[in-house]
Every structure is written in C-alpha cells, then in structure tokens.
Amino acid sequence: MPPRSLGAFLKAARSALTGPASQRPKPLTIVVGNESADLDSLCSAILLAYFRSHTPPHSASLHVPLCNLERQDLALRPELQAALSGSRSKSSTSTQGVPLDNLITLTELPDDLTAADTRWLLVDHNALTGSLAKRFQKSVVGCIDHHVDEGVVPQSDEGANAADKAPRIIETCGSCASLVVEYAKDAWRHLAEEQPDEATDRILAQLALAPILIDTTNLKSVNKTVDVDRRSAAVAESVLGVTEGKKAADTPFHSAYKSDSGYNRTAFFDELSHLKTDLSTFSYADILRKDYKEWRETASSGVGLTTGFSSVAQGMGYLLKNIGDRDALFDGLRTHSRERGVDLAAVMTVQHDEGGFARQLLLWAFTEEAVTAAKGFINANRESLDLKPWGDGQLDSTSEKGEWRSCWTHGTKFSRKQVAPLVRDAMKSA
Ligand SMILES: [Mn+2]
Structure with a gap:
C-alpha cells in the first residue's frame, strides 16, 4: 500500500x-x-x-x-x-x-x-x-x-x-x-x-x-x-x-x-x-495566463488565425487601479499575445464592486484578418450581447497601424463558455 x-x-x-x-x-x-x-x-x-x-x-x-x-x-x-x-x-x-x-x-x-x-x-x-x-x-x-x-x-x-x-x-x-x-x-x-x-x-x-x-x-x-x-x-x-x-x-x-x-x-x-478573486499580488503577465484558453481556426481566406482568451475574476476598473495603468495593461497583453502567436486577444472581466456587477470584454486584433473578424464579431453580436462602449473609449485604439482594439460592457450573463464560440465563428468567416 x-x-x-x-x-x-x-x-x-x-x-x-x-x-x-x-x-x-x-x-x-x-x-x-x-x-x-x-x-x-x-x-x-x-x-x-x-x-x-x-x-x-x-x-x-x-x-x-x-x-x-x-x-x-x-x-x-x-x-x-x-x-x-x-x-x-x-x-x-x-x-x-x-x-x-x-x-x-x-x-x-x-x-x-x-x-x-x-x-x-x-x-x-x-x-x-x-x-x-x-x-x-x-x-x-x-x-x-x-x-x-x-x-x-x-x-x-x-x-x-x-x-x-x-x-x-x-x-x-x-x-x-x-x-x-x-x-x-x-x-x-x-x-x-x-x-x-x-x-x-x-x-x-x-x-x-x-x-x-x-x-x-x-x-x-x-x-x-x-x-x-x-x-x-x-x-x-x-x-x-x-x-x-x-x-x-x-x-x-x-x-x-x-x-x-x-x-x-x-x-x-x-x-x-477571496483568494480566487484577490489579484492584487499578481502582474498582468500572471493574470492574463491564470485562466487562459486558446483556439486556432482556418479563416475563409485560408489563413490560420489564433484567438487567445483570458478570463479575469475582476473588473477592468479594478485592474487599472490595482495592477497597472493603461500602458501597463497594453504592454502585458501585447507581450502575452506575441509569445503565443495570438492574432486576436480577448479579455473577459467580471466587476463585483465599483458601480455594481458588470462584465467587460476587451478585444485587440493584431493582424488585418483579425481586425476584420473582431469588427465582424461586434457587428453580429452588438444587440444580442447588449454591447456598449466601456470607459469613454479610454482603452480603444487610436493610432497603431493595422491593429484594432476596443473595450465593451455586455449586458448578458455570458462567460467565456458562451462568448468564445461567437468570437471563433467570426474568426472562421474572416
Ligand atoms: Mn468542473
């Protein structure tokens, strides 16, 4: 024994x-x-x-x-x-x-x-x-x-x-x-x-x-x-x-x-x-890989596209306040995505405090096909997910060439289990 x-x-x-x-x-x-x-x-x-x-x-x-x-x-x-x-x-x-x-x-x-x-x-x-x-x-x-x-x-x-x-x-x-x-x-x-x-x-x-x-x-x-x-x-x-x-x-x-x-x-x-949701001792690199899943699709154009999807147990406001500012978040997410060859990065957050329960979705497309897919996803699901721009567009992209980034709140109870298939569908039709 x-x-x-x-x-x-x-x-x-x-x-x-x-x-x-x-x-x-x-x-x-x-x-x-x-x-x-x-x-x-x-x-x-x-x-x-x-x-x-x-x-x-x-x-x-x-x-x-x-x-x-x-x-x-x-x-x-x-x-x-x-x-x-x-x-x-x-x-x-x-x-x-x-x-x-x-x-x-x-x-x-x-x-x-x-x-x-x-x-x-x-x-x-x-x-x-x-x-x-x-x-x-x-x-x-x-x-x-x-x-x-x-x-x-x-x-x-x-x-x-x-x-x-x-x-x-x-x-x-x-x-x-x-x-x-x-x-x-x-x-x-x-x-x-x-x-x-x-x-x-x-x-x-x-x-x-x-x-x-x-x-x-x-x-x-x-x-x-x-x-x-x-x-x-x-x-x-x-x-x-x-x-x-x-x-x-x-x-x-x-x-x-x-x-x-x-x-x-x-x-x-x-x-x-408390331990599951207290992210205060972690860096963005930790938080983005803590609950991470990845999918690879072949788009209709024939190119292979990778979606990297991080779930985060706190809201976007919490992250920007406790983990690091906007630039730190962007650095962390860009590095995380580059290391894994990700074309479209998605981050889903859950807000418990500050302004009540809410969920946010940040999308960052790094390639031309992924930009098409991300915009297609928003257009196809804007109503059903009740998508609204988050935080006066403070995380939305301004000048990066060939990239596109935007952050939304969504009004459903959907977690990654429900949202990821919708994003993957958009990637397949890009
Ligand atoms: Mn289980």
Missing part, C-alpha cells in the same frame, strides 16, 4: 513518474484534470488518484495525480494552497498541511513517456486536449466527469480484470469532486477505520469541499447544486467533525475523528472566494 500520509503519497507518486524509465511501473496510471486547471480539476485528480491507490486491488498500482499546468503556474492558485492547508483550529495539534510544491505538474512529465507505458484516468473532462491529447489519447481508460460526453472514453476498460476496472462516470452536477467522493466514499470510510490518519483525511476533506463549495456558490446556487453535491459535501464535512443535526452514528466517519477541526462552511467558502 502506498503511504497513507498525503505528503508522502505525493512524494512516492512523483518518484514513480520521474524515476529512471527502467524502474517506472508499467503501465503507470495517471489521473489528470482539464486544461483550465481550476480548483475542481486539480482537487478531483488528487482525490481520485489517492483513493484508487489506497483501495484494493488498485493498491497494486500507484496512481499519479497530475496537475494539468506548468510548475510556475501553481503559484497563481492560492485557493489550492488554502485547500491543502492544515487544520484551522487553534487547539488542534495536527496543523501540518501539504505545500503546493509537493504537487506533480506537466513540468515533471518525462519526455520519453509513451502511450504504451501509461493508462490515463480523466477527471473534470472526458477527452484529452492540447499536447497530452496527441501523446496519450489512446491510453485513456476511464473518466469521472460532469461535462457533456464527447464519446471518446471507451465504454469498458478491457485491459483490466473486473475488480480493477477504471470507472466511466459522466453525470451533470455542480462539481466533479462530488462524483469522485461519491465513487470513493466507501473506500475512504474503510481506510479511515482501518488506518486512521486525521491530518490526511482532513486535508482530503478540504480538497473535496473546496471545489464543491466554489462550484455551487456554497451549495446555494439553485441552478448548479444537485443531490450528489450535497451528499458528498456531507461526507467530507463529517470527516471535519460536522454532523449537521444528524445523529453521529448516521454519519460516515462517526468513530474516526472527534477533535475540533475548526472548519466552518461559510468561513471556508469566503476564504476561498
């Missing part, structure tokens, strides 16, 4: 991945979340890898939780560090958390690792993307996810014996972590009884609760929260000593841990939300 302590488990998983090829377990099972590497993806991967590694007969093979980001980008996720932190109780002795540095990232993935050497379990997505897709798609054996089924994960894990089969679970719910806890809760309870480790189980509980609370707005979003989110939150909270009015015997971890964990749902949710 791999180490029970989460810190030691991560260390063992890292050695298994990065050790000499001749000593690597074959095949090596890797658990990975989606490319946005948000809290849900990161936490779900750690939880599933940990529980599968500790559940017979999977314990025969150590599962490696892989964070789908480069090592330097871990620092952009202070909310993950909070989820990995130790007890919040001043009276408890088990205050030791796990440092972010202990996690395993794409930076550690060996270049000589092949599809034949590995088995992949996906969480929070059900089709690999980016560079991992090219290298490893054919070795995907299972998934636990809450997105639309893209039909590429095989129906049954044929390589494995019945007891060791990879899961193939796709269900709509607020957070993928809820499905992982549902899948693993019996194994978790068993482990807690056989081999109690309060410090580790409480970090695991926080890793489950962090995405569940963030993705369901503290279990209060009526549109997003479903039964499995509530059930899994209750399982994780019982590990933290919360019994919520139920008799102790009804809760899954009644006998294991009785000391005060210092956990309070609303306080934990507030702490995570």
